[in-house]
Amino acid sequence: MFQKFWENIDKKVFIAGGLFCLVFLIWTMVAPDQAGSIFDSVLSAFCTDFGWIYLIVVTFFVVFLAYLALSKYGQIILGKDGDKPEYPRGSWFAMLFAAGMGIGLVFWSVAEPMSHYLTPPYDEGSTTESASLAMRYAFTHWGIHPWACFGIIGLPLAYYQFRKGQPALLSSCIIPLVGEKHANGILGSCINVLAIFATVFGVATSLGLGAMQINSGLHYVFGIPYSNPVVFGIIAVTTALFVTSAVSGIDKGIQILSNINIVIMAILLLFIFFAGSTLFVTNFFVDSLGQYLSHIVATSFWTDPFGESKGWLNGWTLFYWAWWISWGPFVGGFIARISKGRTIREFVIGTLICPVIICLIFMSIMGGNAIHLDMNGVSSIADSMQNNLSYALFALLDQFPLSKAISFVAIVLIAIFFITSADSSTFVCSMMTAKGVQNPPAPLKIFWGGIEGAVAAMLLYVGGLNALQSATIIVALPLMFICLAMAAALLRSLRQEFQ
Helix, strand or coil: CHHHHHHCCCHHHHHHHHHHHHHHHHHHHHCHHHHHHHHHHHHHHHHHHHHHHHHHHHHHHHHHHHHHHHCHHHHCECCCCCCCCCCCHHHHHHHHHHHHHHHHHHHHHHHHHHHHHHCCCCCCCCCHHHHHHHHHHHHHHHCHHHHHHHHHHHHHHHHHHHHCCCCCCHHHHHHHHHHHHHHCCHHHHHHHHHHHHHHHHHHHHHHHHHHHHHHHHHHHHHCCCCCHHHHHHHHHHHHHHHHHHHHHCHHHHHHHHHHHHHHHHHHHHHHHHHHCCHHHHHHHHHHHHHHHHHCHHHHHCCCCCCCCCCCHHHHHHHHHHHHHHHHHHHHHHHHHHCCCCCEHHHHHHHHHCHHHHHHHHHHHHHHHHHHHHHHCCCCHHHHHHHHCHHHHHHHHHCCCCCHHHHHHHHHHHHHHHHHHHHHHHHHHHHHHHCCCCCCCCHHHHHHHHHHHHHHHHHHHHHHHHHHHHHHHHHHHHHHHHHHHHHHHHHHHHHHHHHC
């Protein structure tokens, strides 16, 4: 049995990817102070020298995908002509949303708008102007740009996997540029190893955030102390759960959990919307949407050349762009896996429009209520954020009726998003080390699930949120150039189809 398993593994990618992750774990465990210091130094250099590249390239992703959807290429099916979608549209959307940003959205839905409102990138905080600015930037960070980072990888993977019959690997997507010999050789292996490394670090960031917020919720509801041992325990338990879900497969695990989570999220949102400042939130959403759309070009290219933000740009926009790019291989890979039979136009609409609307509504209801409460003298949310950003959500929920019950619902929501995100990434890492097969073996899922949980724990151990952010930005830079190569290769292939 072991021999058969080993024959189906891409040994170069598995050994190199696993070895990199294990070496990182040992290093951070043995020398946490040194690891944290190196993270900070490299992060500072990357943001100073390459920040402008992130802004230009991520905006290009948006334009490129919009062009494909609106062009003659939009009618091309991601599969053979006549193939039908494998999953119903509702389940398809639920799975791509849960994998895309569910856990991060819950964490930052209160913390980010409040942070920008209290400490805006420029001018004074805690004003009506900073409130408007806060939601505009929250919309920017959770709007079209992040989903473009997923689509720029997911679309080529789906096209080459289902229409051209290639393995579900990033290296398959550059064959039109470098040829099969190089794509299947050392170059291709390096690309796939980098994709695994980016996936592990990108997911570890979200797992760390999710574990911190679950601990905050447990402290609020049950009085469980907030501490590193508890956070590590949460990571261990949830890792076991998402590995179990991953082993059970997409139909039994991810699809069911994603559908459940959409329902829970809708219940939470409706309760906060009607129990909170309904009219204010509605007006705030419409106004913020207008601000976002009217300033989208300016905010997409703002590099802060005069240093007005005093590090705000690096800590927020550049971190987000790198975070979304690092999530690209696993979210894009997973969306590609479930998108067989859909057209390019439907794929782009499903990734750039529909989930963005949900994200903006979620951010407006949660963040808008928090800002409104603070502007009317309720300072507990801002005070709680001084100690730990993960308390922000539960400090908001504490202002509503049935606060304990609704906080428990929020904990369940976070936990299931935690499981679905990690489940999806485990599935994709396993695919990339099993020669791109659509249903990788269970032992691989167990291995990569354990690695992801361990990396999340170690990153929190060496520096908390700062270490998570630093590692993400570092890994994302080379991956960004691979995304550009994939876009060029896809365009070449699409043109050949019409010739």
